Amino acid sequence: MKVGPRRPLSPDANVIRALAGLLSETGLSEIEYAVGDHRIRVARESAGKTVLVNGHANGAHANGATHPSEAAEPGETAEAPAANGFRPRLDDPGLLTAPLVGVAYLASMPGTAPFVRTGDPIEKGQTLLIIEAMKVMNQIRAPRAGRLARILVADAEPVEYGAPLMLIE
Amino acid sequence: MFEKVLIANRGEIALRIHRACHEMGIKTVAVHSTADAHAMHVRLADETVCIGPPAARASYLNVANILSAASITGADAIHPGLGFLSENADFAAAVEESGFTFIGPSPEHIRMMGDKVRAKAEAGRLGIPVVPGSPEAVRDIAEAERAARAIGYPVLLKASAGGGGRGMKLARNPVELAEQLPLAKAEAKAGFGDDAVYLERYLDRPRHIEVQLIGDGSGEIIHLGERDCSLQRSHQKILEETPSPGLRPNEREEVLALAVGAMRELCYKSAGTMEFLYQDGAFYFIEMNTRLQVEHPISEMISFVDVVREQLRIAAGERLSYRQSDIVLRGHAIECRINAENPEDFRPSPGRIGEYHAPGGLGVRVDSALYQGYTVPPFYDSLVSKLIVHGASREECVMRLRRALSEYVIDGIETTIPLHQRLADDPEFRRGNYDIHWLERFLAQAT
Numbered sequence: 057m058k059v060g061p062r063r064p065l066s067p068d069a070n071v072i073r074a075l076a077g078l079l080s081e082t083g084l085s086e087i088e089y090a091v092g093d094h095r096i097r098v099a100r101e102s103a104g105k106t107v108l109v110n111g112h113a114n115g116a117h118a119n120g121a122t123h124p125s126e127a128a129e130p131g132e133t134a135e136a137p138a139a140n141g142f143r144p145r146l147d148d149p150g151l152l153t154a155p156l157v158g159v160a161y162l163a164s165m166p167g168t169a170p171f172v173r174t175g176d177p178i179e180k181g182q183t184l185l186i187i188e189a190m191k192v193m194n195q196i197r198a199p200r201a202g203r204l205a206r207i208l209v210a211d212a213e214p215v216e217y218g219a220p221l222m223l224i225e
Numbered sequence: 226m227f228e229k230v231l232i233a234n235r236g237e238i239a240l241r242i243h244r245a246c247h248e249m250g251i252k253t254v255a256v257h258s259t260a261d262a263h264a265m266h267v268r269l270a271d272e273t274v275c276i277g278p279p280a281a282r283a284s285y286l287n288v289a290n291i292l293s294a295a296s297i298t299g300a301d302a303i304h305p306g307l308g309f310l311s312e313n314a315d316f317a318a319a320v321e322e323s324g325f326t327f328i329g330p331s332p333e334h335i336r337m338m339g340d341k342v343r344a345k346a347e348a349g350r351l352g353i354p355v356v357p358g359s360p361e362a363v364r365d366i367a368e369a370e371r372a373a374r375a376i377g378y379p380v381l382l383k384a385s386a387g388g389g390g391r392g393m394k395l396a397r398n399p400v401e402l403a404e405q406l407p408l409a410k411a412e413a414k415a416g417f418g419d420d421a422v423y424l425e426r427y428l429d430r431p432r433h434i435e436v437q438l439i440g441d442g443s444g445e446i447i448h449l450g451e452r453d454c455s456l457q458r459s460h461q462k463i464l465e466e467t468p469s470p471g472l473r474p475n476e477r478e479e480v481l482a483l484a485v486g487a488m489r490e491l492c493y494k495s496a497g498t499m500e501f502l503y504q505d506g507a508f509y510f511i512e513m514n515t516r517l518q519v520e521h522p523i524s525e526m527i528s529f530v531d532v533v534r535e536q537l538r539i540a541a542g543e544r545l546s547y548r549q550s551d552i553v554l555r556g557h558a559i560e561c562r563i564n565a566e567n568p569e570d571f572r573p574s575p576g577r578i579g580e581y582h583a584p585g586g587l588g589v590r591v592d593s594a595l596y597q598g599y600t601v602p603p604f605y606d607s608l609v610s611k612l613i614v615h616g617a618s619r620e621e622c623v624m625r626l627r628r629a630l631s632e633y634v635i636d637g638i639e640t641t642i643p644l645h646q647r648l649a650d651d652p653e654f655r656r657g658n659y660d661i662h663w664l665e666r667f668l669a670q671a672t
Binding site: 156 | 259290294
């Protein structure tokens with residue numbers, strides 16, 4: 057999914073500082089933020105160092121190469137891009153993907169506890185998150201029992217069909 | 226004007242709309258199925274949203290996901306393109322109810338013209354002659370026989386909710402009528418979800434003549450001349466040209482005035498096409514397409530009017546950029562529909578494109594979403610490219626067409642380019658001497 061923000065982005069120090077702050081706050085290892093031709097990626101190596109990449113893309117080919125999986129041929133691709141840099145295998149039987157387009161919410165209301173946390177035991181049929189589409193809150197339930205290995209989507213993040221949401225072990 | 230338009234379509238037409246948007250400084254959102262993740266309309270768009278699996282009913286016809294995609298990307302308007310949801314009045318209404326602008330006619334006009342029986346009744350009311358036919362759908366064989374006797378054999382059975390030639394059956398006598406009625410009803414049900422079928426007199430050698438119209442909803446209407454789309458196979462258009470080589474100037478004036486007059490009375494908004502059969506100096510209205518059409522580029526080539534740009538402006542509440550007196554139709558234009566099909570038996574030929582080289586030069590336009598390394602998916606329409614040529618005269622245009630076809634390289638899949646080459650070389654075609662049954666005979670002779 058390529059989705060642009062509502063206002064133009066200039067790669068200034070404040071934006072980078074804000075992204076780096078988000079990185080520490082959320083505990084993510086990587087955040088990538090793209091607007092048109094501009095791309096900012098802040099990533100943390102395992103030691104905790106912050107790395108900055110400010111990409112400048114031109115035209116279809118460069119856009120297509122923003123995610124390695126987009127540049128690959130259909131069928132050859134077995135990985136899905138995910139918000140935090142972790143790339144689950146699309147054929148992983150524990151991978152939960154978005155069945156519809158909408159906005160993902162990890163909690164029933166802002167400020168309340170999330171439905172699930174990484175490491176939680178999961179029962180089949182349990183509500184894992186909500187996808188809001190056309191003002192309807194669609195509960196996304198666990199297709200199988202297990203342990204929640206990873207959450208691959210951020211709260212209030214727009215998701216397209218097939219977007220990786222969670223990984224159940 | 227809009228800031229961001231979501232294009233609810235795929236292939237060359239999605240690209241065509243994207244181009245008009247970008248030339249107007251409008252950002253685009255491409256929606257796509259999982260099978261189209263690498264399609265050109267997706268690669269060029271400013272934003273993209275995957276809306277479902279390959280099957281069109283779960284992706285390109287998935288109204289909920291398309292509206293959600295418009296919502297999460299903050300689009301102002303939705304262009305439906307052609308096919309898919311473009312003539313679905315409920316979709317047009319849902320788009321407007323969700324707070325977006327539908328780039329097309331009013332849901333009411335889509336509904337009126339989408340019901341072919343109602344459309345003919347409306348045309349009659351507007352003073353446009355129609356092919357003699359049953360006034361309503363026929364429910365059973367008794368009704369069908371009564372209607373056929375009144376109209377006169379041979380008759381054509383057509384799906385009320387149909388279009389694109391599907392669900393059409395020919396009956397020359399009562400025995401054939403009894404055979405064909407259940408088949409026509411079954412095809413209508415399968416194709417359009419409604420088994421209503423009506424009858425129409427079958428014309429033995431008509432030309433298909435259609436008029437490109439654009440209105441701004443105020444009653445102001447312009448036409449961009451007529452198109453001759455008589456070269457059809459299984460009711461599918463193969464090659465279109467403008468102006469028609471078969472009309473006299475006074476006949477042309479007559480059909481253009483008829484169409485413009487009717488649309489003025491309806492206060493029609495956006496682009497649309499009125500289709501007629503023409504035989505022995507008479508025109509018969511067959512249907513109206515309330516959308517952009519595949520063959521619109523040939524009208525653009527002779528009029529220098531960008532039809533999609535006008536659609537966008539009008540949807541944004543602006544008036545037409547042109548009055549009829551501003552428009553001068555110059556020269557001749559031909560479009561070849563290049564399908565991913567075997568050029569002899571028309572078997573679909575999806576697959577990966579190897580070498581790709583598009584023709585160029587003066588008066589040559591290629592509307593195609595193909596590129597080297599692209600894989601044509603097997604799930605959708607086989608149209609992969611439109612080669613459009615313009616010349617000062619028909620003769621110059623046909624010579625340019627032959628030249629351009631000989632340059633076009635699409636490696637890795639079979640295409641209908643060889644068929645177009647044979648057509649462009651055929652003496653009858655070069656004289657412009659053909660009707661809607663001509664191509665079927667031409668193909669039968671070849672095999």
